[in-house]
Amino acid sequence: ARRGAAPGLAPAMESADGAVRTLPSIGRLSRGPTFGRAHGRFGLSPSGRLLPPAPRSQENADPQRTAFLLRKQWTLYSVTPLYRFSDARLRDYARLLSAFIAAEKQKGLAVEVGVELDIKVSVSSLPDLKGSDQDQAAILVQLSSRSAASSKNSEEKLIWSGWFCCVSGDDLSENVPEDFTCLPLFLANGGESYTSIVGSWFQKTFDCCFRRLAISPLNLSWMAAMWTGCKVDKTASAMELVFSVPCLPQPLNISYAIHPEDAKALWDTVQKTPGEITQEEVDVFMDCLYSHFHRHFKIHLSATKLVKVSTAIASAHCDGIIKFLQSQYLTGVLMLLTELAISQIQ
């Protein structure tokens, strides 16, 4: 069995000011050769390289600043390291991207048919969104439109957002030459055509490559198990698994939603080793759910395709679509997604 290697040592991490913090429950994220890749990048490092889901910067982070990321549907991409990217030049990039978009529109690759829109580009940094100190701070790109008709007092409407981030992506950033910046995870919300224009500009300018990040049923089960175990303050929403059986004469979709307390109670009895989650535990958890279902309906869920997982913390779809629902676990989920993105790149 593949074992997660989150060090079970000192369940606290010292920050610079000497204060010792305890790990919130999501610290039990496995760092073993998960997701089918054994790169040896997740070794048990004696320096206690834990997975700080609440990194130092987030201690002082204002959850308001990242609140806009919640409850939106983000499409995931993996991005190879960017060549000669500098976070001191964000204003320049915004200007260049803006010019590029205008040029593309001139070329007739019109994004909005009809209304003449003035697109304003902003590129900024999100310092709160990182895992370790080695991580590059997240970069946010936003496109707003202003109707050209009344430029004076018209409102700016946000029409597209995309952000690059890297949460605990040390394994990638450590192995990459000097001039490269690692921001392997890209999340986009808004029109597909804008995503493609912004993506093209970044690809041209920084010699990187974007690819849609799909999430396999195996990874989805990990997410289901991990997120079910997280403590949530308010009344949590149900833990829902959605399965699809497309190859029948008439396709079938099955939604299996479990009361969050009952799901968590089950997970708590399955998850035995403190500080780590193993593949075996995830398998047992899923098997329990499958067999409970089978006893009632005689249907083998394991023969169907798990396409979506939804919990109080976040929801994830196999096409690579994610929704964050709780700000306290935002970095934890990003850490997982960064891992997936890095797997896809390597």
Place this chain on the structure above:
Amino acid sequence: VTINFREYEDNAVWIRIAWGTPYTKPNQYKTSYVVYHSQTPYVFISVSVLKSNLPLLCQALVVASSYHDIHEMELRSHSLNSLKDIVFKRYSQNFQTYYPRPLQERNVAPENGDLRIIQENRNEKERIQRVNQEVFGDGPQPKLEFAQYKLETMFKSDPKMDVLDEKEPFRCLVKFSSPHLLESLKSLAPAGMADAPLSPLLTCIPQKARNYFKIREKKGFFPGSFVSP
């Protein structure tokens, strides 16, 4: 309220209702429909009836039809004809027959294909076909889009696994959806995704004329098939 009646063939009376309030005229764009077949104790109400108007509508129907009472069956679908089929028992039901049907009558693919291709598990495949036929009947299934089960049964696991052993029910909500649910369910066992016979919880849908269920633990038996009204 504005009410219009229209009679169709097959004795169906369609009642169109536009709702207003003491202060506003009836809204002719958001109407509800009620279909009633005289001589039957059934009435089909479109989902566009607001929950608040429903009790009133039901009362009116009871009075108008000289019945005692009306109560909602847990059966919903987009296809009115299918609902009628189920409720009037017009779909092909499974009859117990004791004479074994000769195998040639099955729609098994002709054997004159490549003789080198041997069907493994042929017996099992045939058993599945036969059981499916017994359970679902021969004809086309009524068209339903959803089935929903609220499960409040106990979680039981393989004792070897040493997991949850609660005294409380394991609460789940299961929803099946498909453009044609019953046909889809019928094809699961032949596709290898389900056992044959399929669970009675699913196959009882047409007979019980319902597709919304609450399942609780039945004392002494498992799986709990006690269906609460």
